[in-house]
Amino acid sequence: MTDFKDRERAEEAKFTFDNENAFRIIARRNRLLGQWAAQKMQLTPEETESYAKAVVQADFEEAGDEDVIRKLIGDLTAAGVEIDEAQVRQALSEKAVEARRQLLDKL
Template sequence: MTTFDDRERAFEAKFARDGEMEFRISARRNRLLGQWAAGHMKLTPEETDAYAKAVVQADFEEAGDDDVIRKVLGDLTAAGVEVDEAMVREALAAQTIEARRQMMEVR
């Protein structure tokens, strides 16, 4: 029975590590998306940093990516940037790839 218990613990540990990694990737992706949007809004470096943190925080409002997309799209539109939801979703997808790449380099 010990082998079975060891395997169960190993699977549980892997599940926890994978969940933590996905959380980190999501946070990094949101930060990168915030930096992308800040570039379009022509924010200063200090404003860019604060905005990127605000985008990361926006992800805690509800499950999924809609809260982040809504925030970024609304902020870009309010700043007079010609953008639509599809462009923000494309940027989100691109930043997901970049965030995964960066996290793999850190490992």
């Protein structure tokens, strides 16, 4: 019975660890994406920091990435940057890889 309890605790701990890491990766990806967009909009370092935080917050509006994509396209277009959804999705994909790499380097 002890082996079963130990195994159950280990599985629960792994599940928690995996979920926390997934959340961290997405938050870091969104921050990197915000920095990418801020650079395209030629924001100051202070504005870039604020904008990156706003992109992270935008992800809490609804499940999935559509809220972030919608925010970026709207903000970039309003700033006069010519961009389409495919370019934003490509950046999202690239920043996800970068965020995962950064997080794994910390572990």
